[in-house]
Amino acid sequence: MKKLLSIILCLSLLFAVAAPASAAAITPTCVGSQIPIVFIAGDGEPIYDENDKQILKISENGLLGLFDKSKDETDGEEADNSELYQSVANVLMPFLVDGLLKDNWQPYFDHLEKEIGDLFAESRLDNNGNAPAGTGISSARRATVAYDRTHNKKGSKGYYDMYDYQLWYDWRLDPMENARQLKAYVDDVKAATGANKVALASACLGGNVVMAYIQQFGTADLAGVGMLAPLAKGSEFLSQMISGRFRVDMDGLNRILTDTAAIDDFNMPAFATATIDLLSKSGLYGRLTDSVKKTIYAKVIEGTTSALALSTIFTMPCYWSCVTPEDYETALTYVFGDEGSEKREQYAGLIAKIEDYHEKVALHADELMQQLDDSDTNLAILCKYGFQMVPLCEDSALVSDQYVSVKRASFGATTSKIFDTLPDEYIEAQTAAGLGKYISPDKQIDASTAPYRDYTWFTKNATHTLRTDAERRILYTVITGDRQYTVDDFDLTQFMVYDHENKTTAVMTEDNCHTEHWTADEMQQPATDKKAAIFAGLISFFKWLVEMFKLIRTKIGK
Numbered sequence: 380m381k382k383l384l385s386i387i388l389c390l391s392l393l394f395a396v397a398a399p400a401s402a403a404a405i406t407p408t409c410v411g412s413q414i415p416i417v418f419i420a421g422d423g424e425p426i427y428d429e430n431d432k433q434i435l436k437i438s439e440n441g442l443l444g445l446f447d448k449s450k451d452e453t454d455g456e457e458a459d460n461s462e463l464y465q466s467v468a469n470v471l472m473p474f475l476v477d478g479l480l481k482d483n484w485q486p487y488f489d490h491l492e493k494e495i496g497d498l499f500a501e502s503r504l505d506n507n508g509n510a511p512a513g514t515g516i517s518s519a520r521r522a523t524v525a526y527d528r529t530h531n532k533k534g535s536k537g538y539y540d541m542y543d544y545q546l547w548y549d550w551r552l553d554p555m556e557n558a559r560q561l562k563a564y565v566d567d568v569k570a571a572t573g574a575n576k577v578a579l580a581s582a583c584l585g586g587n588v589v590m591a592y593i594q595q596f597g598t599a600d601l602a603g604v605g606m607l608a609p610l611a612k613g614s615e616f617l618s619q620m621i622s623g624r625f626r627v628d629m630d631g632l633n634r635i636l637t638d639t640a641a642i643d644d645f646n647m648p649a650f651a652t653a654t655i656d657l658l659s660k661s662g663l664y665g666r667l668t669d670s671v672k673k674t675i676y677a678k679v680i681e682g683t684t685s686a687l688a689l690s691t692i693f694t695m696p697c698y699w700s701c702v703t704p705e706d707y708e709t710a711l712t713y714v715f716g717d718e719g720s721e722k723r724e725q726y727a728g729l730i731a732k733i734e735d736y737h738e739k740v741a742l743h744a745d746e747l748m749q750q751l752d753d754s755d756t757n758l759a760i761l762c763k764y765g766f767q768m769v770p771l772c773e774d775s776a777l778v779s780d781q782y783v784s785v786k787r788a789s790f791g792a793t794t795s796k797i798f799d800t801l802p803d804e805y806i807e808a809q810t811a812a813g814l815g816k817y818i819s820p821d822k823q824i825d826a827s828t829a830p831y832r833d834y835t836w837f838t839k840n841a842t843h844t845l846r847t848d849a850e851r852r853i854l855y856t857v858i859t860g861d862r863q864y865t866v867d868d869f870d871l872t873q874f875m876v877y878d879h880e881n882k883t884t885a886v887m888t889e890d891n892c893h894t895e896h897w898t899a900d901e902m903q904q905p906a907t908d909k910k911a912a913i914f915a916g917l918i919s920f921f922k923w924l925v926e927m928f929k930l931i932r933t934k935i936g937k
Contacts, residue, residue, distance in 0.1 A: 404868065405864070405870065406871075407852035407857075407869055408856060409540065409541050409851055409855045410540075411538050411859075412538050412539045412855065412859035413859075414539065414577065414603070414858075415533075415543065415544055415569075415572050415574050415577045415578070416541055416543065416544060416577065416578045416579075416859065417544045417545070417565060417578070417579050418541065418542055418545040418546070418580045418581070418585075419545075419546050419548075419579065419580070419581045419582075419585035419588050420545070420550075420583070421550060421581075421582050421583025421610070422550045422551075423436070423437045423550075423583075423844070424516060424550060425516075425517065426502055426516070426549065427514065427516065427518075428501060428511075428513055428514050429513025429514070430513075431518055434502045434514065435499075435501070488683065491686040491690070492685075492687075492689055492690045494690075495687065495690035496689070496691075499691050501514065503691060503692070503694045503695070504551060504694040504695055504696075504729070505729075506725055506727075506729055507729055507732075508552070508553055508694065508695075508696050508732045509552075509728075510549060510551060516547050516548065516549055521547070523545075524546065527544050527545075527564075527567075527568065528564065528567035529567070529571055530571055531572045531573070533572065539572075541855050544564075544568050544577075546561055546564050548560055548588075551695040552696060552697065553696040553697075553735070553736065554587045554590075554591040554696065554697060554700050554740070555595070555735055555736055557588045557591070558589075558592040558594075558595055558596075561579075561588060561589075561592050562595070562596050565577055565579075565600055566600075576600055576601060577600060578601065578603040578604070578605070578757075578858040578859050579592070579601060580605040580607070580855070581604075581605065581607065581609070582846065583607070583608055583610060583843065584610055584700070584701070586606045586607075586609035586610060586611045587609075587611055587701070587740070589611075590611045590740050590744060591736065591739075593750065593751060594739050594740050594743070594747055597750075598751055598754040602756065602757065602858065603757035603758070603759070603857060603860070604751060604757070604758055605758075605759040605854035605855075605857060605858040606759070606760050606761070607761045607850060608761070608762065608782075608783065609783075609788055610701050610782075610783055610787075610788075612703070612744055612788070613701050613703035613704075613741070614782055614783045614787070615768065615772050615773075615774045615777065615779075615783065616768055616772050616775075616782050616783070617698055617702065617782075618703045618706045618772075619706060619772035619773055619774065620684075620771055620772055621688055621702060621706070621710045621713065621714065622702070622706035622709040622710035622713055623680060623684060623709060623713050624706065624773045625680065625684070625771060625772065626771070626772060626773050627770065628770035628776070629770075631768070631775045632770045634767035634797070634897045635767040635768075635769065635770055637896050637897040638766045638781075638896050638897065642896075684714065688713075689722075689726070693714060694729065696729070699733040702741075703787075704741055707737055707741070711730070715730060744790075745790070748830070748831070749830075757859075757862075757864070758831060758834055758858075758863070759834055759836070759853060759854050759857035759858055759864075760829075760836070761838065762780070762789045763788075763838050763839075763841040763843060763845070764778050764780055764838075764839055765840045765841070765895060766779065766840075766842055766843075767779070767781065767797060767897075768783075768784065769781060769782065776796045776797050776798070777794065777796065777797065778794040779797070780841070781842055781843050783843065785824060785837065789826070789829040789835050789837070790831065791829045792824055792825060792826050792829040792832075792835070792837075793824070793825040794823055794825070795822070797895075799823075801824075801825060805825075806818055809825060809827060814827040816873075819837065819839075819874045820874060820887045820889045821893065824837055833866055834863065834864065835866070836850070836853055836866060836871075836873055836874075836875065837875070838850060838875045838876070838877050839876050839887060839892060840876055840878070841877040845877075847884055848882070849871055849877075849884035850884075853869065870886075871886060872886045874886075874887040876892060
């Protein structure tokens with residue numbers, strides 16, 4: 380009998396150990412949760428005035444949408460003279476000329492801030508970071524939020540959907556303030572549903588609101604937290620532009636135009652694209668900018684940065700929450716001047732809100748995430764990449780989703796540059812250390828250095844603003860799970876590839892991972908030697924001539 384019991388015990392232990400290893404991979408789903416999910420999106424929701432007239436909308440393509448060609452609202456045709464163009468041409472040009480001729484730039488800065496500010500008067504915030512009276516989300520959204528606060532939306536279906544509860548809010552405002560609004564909403568949802576906890580799912584800037592929530596209210600109410608393309612560690616594009624690290628990368632501009640045209644996000648006229656390419660390949664742009672930097676650049680960059688910031692989106696604390704700790708003090712000086720300056724006093728209320736988030740959240744992002752990880756709260760981080768970052772900052776060649784690098788979105792993954800791979804020696808060393816499974820098949824990402832590497836996923840060929848079905852399913856399953864699921868639990872692995880044409884996601888392999896839209900044209904990669912650079916310039920010049928003649932022929936035909 381003892382022998383039999385021993386055999387049974389051994390077999391039981393064997394199966395207990397073997398079962399997890401032999402269990403089938405889970406297919407993530409968006410159905411079945413008994414935990415209410417509260418979704419918090421980022422910027423992009425239209426902003427309305429008190430009469431429900433739309434006054435601001437960030438395009439579905441994110442901030443890139445601000446650069447779309449303007450449309451005449453009456454007939455839908457392209458407008459040749461937008462308000463912005465008229466302001467620059469008719470009002471600002473004399474002051475710009477005066478600055479160039481007399482080296483007197485302050486009138487230009489003042490008028491630039493006024494003219495651009497007037498165009499954004501209804502939507503930008505005031506000196507205290509407050510919204511103009513009556514502006515915010517639509518009355519329909521407010522009604523939806525009010526209804527959700529008092530209704531159990533599980534209904535007859537018997538479970539909660541991904542978007543049953545979504546906090547619609549004025550994303551322009553201070554994330555700390557919006558986090559307090561989120562807390563009140565969570566409390567009401569718990570009361571309406573009888574749930575002890577909720578799960579939070581966020582995208583983009585919504586992750587900053589979640590971080591502010593954790594800082595103020597902890598994790599006691601949270602069953603899970605999911606972050607899709609988070610900006611909680613900052614955005615290089617926004618942070619470096621506003622802190623004087625503005626740099627136009629012409630090769631990067633070529634790549635991003637090719638990227639966005641390939642997925643039909645944003646298109647420029649062919650002649651404009653060819654001209655940008657020629658400026659880059661010929662080296663003319665570099666020589667021009669070197670000359671400008673030696674003359675007027677140093678004198679105007681700070682004043683122009685401040686004027687544009689305070690006349691547009693940087694009166695909004697939400698975008699200041701994307702400024703990284705290393706850029707923060709410089710950004711304050713660029714926008715508001717030195718300590719004790721007139722602008723510092725004028726914008727004291729706004730600065731107080733900016734500094735509150737910086738001191739309590741931005742400087743402690745890693746600690747807040749660790750607090751979340753140490754609790755019994757499930758966590759999912761989903762990053763995107765495969766696209767050129769907006770090429771207006773020093774680090775635009777980082778692997779990114781157009782707006783934030785994978786390194787920041789993942790809280791610490793190691794990556795190559797966008798047109799490179801990780802060194803073979805590095806990959807060999809990581810593989811020898813038993814970390815090879817964390818290297819992406821395209822050899823651009825090492826997830827092992829990310830602090831939450833076992834529940835951080837990466838989707839290639841997905842832009843920052845896109846929410847793929849696979850990402851939603853993973854996020855939903857993890858944050859509502861009865862345990863912390865990892866990248867090893869799903870049939871969709873840590874590294875995935877999105878197919879824009881078919882709108883499907885597949886496991887990344889060495890065969891399907893090369894999705895960059897510009898790699899097929901080697902001329903869009905940095906030239907490696909002088910001969911290659913000359914050849915690239917000649918080819919670019921030929922293409923420019925072709926597009927110029929096409930443009931002339933079109934104009935003559937009209």
